[in-house]
Amino acid sequence: MGNLFVSLRNAAGAMKVFERATGVIQSNVANASTPGYAKQVQVLTAMPMDLDRGLPGGVASGGTLNLRNAYAEATVRQRATAAGYADELRTQLEGLEPLYDIGQDSGLGGAINHFFQSFAALTVAPNDLAARQVALDRADSLARSFRSMATGLVEAERSTQQALVARVDELNRKVEEIVAINEIFRQDFRAQDDPGLQARLANLLEDVSALADVSVLRREDGSVALYLGGQTLLASGSRAYPLTVDVSDPARVELLDAEGNPVTAQVSGGRIKALLDIRNTVLPGRMAELDQLASTLADDVNNLLAGGVDLDGNTPTQGLFAYDSSLGAARTLSRTSMTARELPVAAPAAPGGNGIAVQVAELARQRRIQGYTFVQFYAVQAAGVGRMVAEARENAGVTRQLELQARQFRDEIQRVNLDEEAVLLMQFQRAYEAAAQMIRVLDEMTQTVLGLIR
Amino acid sequence: MTASDAAGASGGLAGLGQRLRMAGQAALDSAGGAGDADGLLARLEQIGRCLEEAELRLRRGERDTEGALRAALEDWRGQARQVAALVAGALELAAGHAASAGVISGYGPAGARPAQTTGCRLDESG
Numbered sequence: 001m002g003n004l005f006v007s008l009r010n011a012a013g014a015m016k017v018f019e020r021a022t023g024v025i026q027s028n029v030a031n032a033s034t035p036g037y038a039k040q041v042q043v044l045t046a047m048p049m050d051l052d053r054g055l056p057g058g059v060a061s062g063g064t065l066n067l068r069n070a071y072a073e074a075t076v077r078q079r080a081t082a083a084g085y086a087d088e089l090r091t092q093l094e095g096l097e098p099l100y101d102i103g104q105d106s107g108l109g110g111a112i113n114h115f116f117q118s119f120a121a122l123t124v125a126p127n128d129l130a131a132r133q134v135a136l137d138r139a140d141s142l143a144r145s146f147r148s149m150a151t152g153l154v155e156a157e158r159s160t161q162q163a164l165v166a167r168v169d170e171l172n173r174k175v176e177e178i179v180a181i182n183e184i185f186r187q188d189f190r191a192q193d194d195p196g197l198q199a200r201l202a203n204l205l206e207d208v209s210a211l212a213d214v215s216v217l218r219r220e221d222g223s224v225a226l227y228l229g230g231q232t233l234l235a236s237g238s239r240a241y242p243l244t245v246d247v248s249d250p251a252r253v254e255l256l257d258a259e260g261n262p263v264t265a266q267v268s269g270g271r272i273k274a275l276l277d278i279r280n281t282v283l284p285g286r287m288a289e290l291d292q293l294a295s296t297l298a299d300d301v302n303n304l305l306a307g308g309v310d311l312d313g314n315t316p317t318q319g320l321f322a323y324d325s326s327l328g329a330a331r332t333l334s335r336t337s338m339t340a341r342e343l344p345v346a347a348p349a350a351p352g353g354n355g356i357a358v359q360v361a362e363l364a365r366q367r368r369i370q371g372y373t374f375v376q377f378y379a380v381q382a383a384g385v386g387r388m389v390a391e392a393r394e395n396a397g398v399t400r401q402l403e404l405q406a407r408q409f410r411d412e413i414q415r416v417n418l419d420e421e422a423v424l425l426m427q428f429q430r431a432y433e434a435a436a437q438m439i440r441v442l443d444e445m446t447q448t449v450l451g452l453i454r
Numbered sequence: 455m456t457a458s459d460a461a462g463a464s465g466g467l468a469g470l471g472q473r474l475r476m477a478g479q480a481a482l483d484s485a486g487g488a489g490d491a492d493g494l495l496a497r498l499e500q501i502g503r504c505l506e507e508a509e510l511r512l513r514r515g516e517r518d519t520e521g522a523l524r525a526a527l528e529d530w531r532g533q534a535r536q537v538a539a540l541v542a543g544a545l546e547l548a549a550g551h552a553a554s555a556g557v558i559s560g561y562g563p564a565g566a567r568p569a570q571t572t573g574c575r576l577d578e579s580g
Contacts, residue, residue: 071551079543398536401486402543409547429548431491435541438498439534445505446527446534452512453524 072410073202077209077216079403081269084210086399088167088274090392092160096286097389099152100382109378111145112297114138116364119357122345126354127311132340139320143333146294150330153290157283161253164275165245168255171211171272172242175226175235178204182223183238192222213269229266232257252280282388287328289381295329296369298322301360308344308356316344467511467518471526474504478526478533485540494541501530 101107105114118135125131181201184191191197201224208214208226214234217225226234233241241258255264255276264280267273302319309315316338324332347355369377481497484490508523518524 072547075547075550394532394536398539401536401540404486405540405543406547409544409551413551425548425551428491429545431495432541432544432548435485435491435494435498436538436545438495438502439538439541442498442501442505443531443534445502445509446531449505449508449512450524450527452509453518453527 072406072413073205074216076403076406076410077206077214079399079406080206080209081213083396083399083403084271085269085274086392086396088271089278090389090396092156092163092274092278093282093385093389093392095159096153096156096282097385099149099156100385102379102382102386108145108149109375109382111138111142112374112378113364115142116361119345120361120364122343122357123354123361126345126357127352129340132343132345135343135345136320136335136338136340139335142297143321143335146290146330146333150287150290150294150328153283153287154331157279160275160279160283161245161247164253164272164279165247167211167272167275168243168245171208171234172240174204174208174211175240175242178208178224178226179235179238179240182235185222186237189221209270211270212267212272228257228263229268231266232263251284286381286385287330289377290330291325291328293330293369293374293377293381294333295323295325297363297374298329298333300363300368304356304359304363305344307348309346309348309351310342310344311346311352312341313351314342314344315348316342467508467516468520468522470504470508470511471523474501474508474523474526475529477501477504478530481537482533482540485537485544491544494537498537 101109103110115135115138118131118138121131122128122135178201181197181204184197205214205216205224213229215227215230217227219225219237223237225236228234228243234243235241243258243263244256244260246254246256246262253264253276254262255267255272257263264276267276298319298321302321305316305320318336318338320336320338320343322334322336323329345355345357345360346353349355364375365373367373367376372380477497477500481494481501484494484497508527512518
């Protein structure tokens with residue numbers, strides 16, 4: 001009688017356990033396409049059987065195991081960080097590219113050309129008031145071009161700053177959501193076995209990783225602690241430590257931790273790092289180059305004209321250009337009130353001549369700035385931005401592919417058992433080693449063929 | 455010989471350049487997928503054949519008058535850089551995954567549950 005009872009209890013217990021296992025399988029099937037979901041396995045544990053001591057044997061549930069592969073997950077997050085950085089850099093640089101017009105007759109390069117051409121025309125007719133007025137108009141137009149470009153760069157700084165604040169807010173919100181999940185885990189240990197919750201956590205961690213490089217520390221209670229750049233605490237248990245952006249210094253923005261300490265240097269990846277790089281390095285660099293071009297050109301022209309005389313033989317009382325270097329030469333460059341009659345294009349020794357006009361016109365061909373002519377210097381800057389955009393596009397494409405690759409790899413690994421996984425890894429490694437070798441050979445072949453064409 | 459091969463053979467070096475360009479793009483697409491290593495090898499072989507043919511035809515005296523082959527070669531060099539980066543990424547994944555075998559068993563059926571491990575585990579370093 002006792003044995004029959006034991007058998008019935010075992011059977012009932014086993015039914016419950018297998019029922020749970022079926023539920024796990026159903027969950028795997030139902031969530032096969034859920035982003036972030038990792039396959040669950042129901043563990044069945046044999047119970048000790050010793051009837052004399054009242055141990056009935058049978059099978060018990062050992063809980064569910066999450067087959068999420070920690071390495072694969074971490075790699076996906078790392079690559080999400082790289083892809084986030086590259087994509088944000090591409091987006092911001094593409095916004096900058098239209099400022100650098102490289103047309104012969106348009107943009108800043110065209111304005112510089114037109115200005116010097118007007119002085120070349122003055123060498124032929126130095127006393128022609130109409131030609132003198134054209135030179136003044138071209139000077140006006142040149143100053144406007146500088147200001148317009150500087151305004152574009154300032155506007156880019158402002159929008160980058162706004163984007164940075166928005167991204168940091170987004171990071172803080174995601175961290176808050178992670179903290180809420182931490183709280184659930186801490187309140188109920190069994191919640192760790194909830195695949196839906198784990199999937200949500202995994203997705204949030206990936207989202208956060210795309211924004212900044214964040215180290216993830218898993219604790220025994222299932223909660224995660226997050227560290228920005230492996231150093232600054234962003235979340236621990238049920239507490240979040242939000243970041244802020246300090247925009248009080250116009251020269252550079254600073255990322256601050258929850259206590260107000262600067263942590264900008266700790267960010268080494270993700271969208272936030274890209275925005276910091278653009279705002280603090282790329283844009284100030286472009287502005288400095290533009291200021292250098294504006295001030296050098298204005299000073300050179302003013303210095304030459306200072307040595308000339310106007311139509312009435314008088315020396316000038318002011319230059320052709322004015323700017324405020326404390327606010328930025330390009331942003332403040334303007335033509336002064338000098339009139340066509342006052343334009344000092346003649347040398348003092350030959351009033352009514354074209355001596356100074358010739359010297360100003362020749363400036364166009366002289367290498368006055370870092371070994372370049374003015375137009376060449378501008379073209380080099382424009383080409384530099386173009387190169388940055390091209391590289392950023394290529395990097396964004398590659399890093400995005402690398403991220404997808406890591407996701408696919410993770411999904412492949414999670415579908416197979418450990419033995420199959422080892423075989424898969426070996427096949428995978430051999431095939432890609434062969435591909436790497438082939439690419440090296442193809443590179444040499446490409447060089448050879450290019451050599452034959454040249 | 456495929457239809458596109460035939461078109462390339464009759465289209466001079468420009469046609470060959472077009473084939474090279476298409477094979478380069480296909481290689482890039484294959485390299486982007488973690489599981490398509492065989493497809494990638496096949497595309498790379500195709501590119502190798504294009505390059506061999508180009509070398510042969512140039513040595514025989516054919517001229518790239520319009521610069522189409524040269525442009526295709528330059529494009530392929532750009533694509534090759536990206537393919538190489540993706541292949542390096544795939545190898546890194548495989549090597550890293552193999553190296554993390556201890557971590558795998560910690561999470562797999564044969565090992566202890568995460569909750570049974572001691573202390574904390576940093577599963578990603580910045």
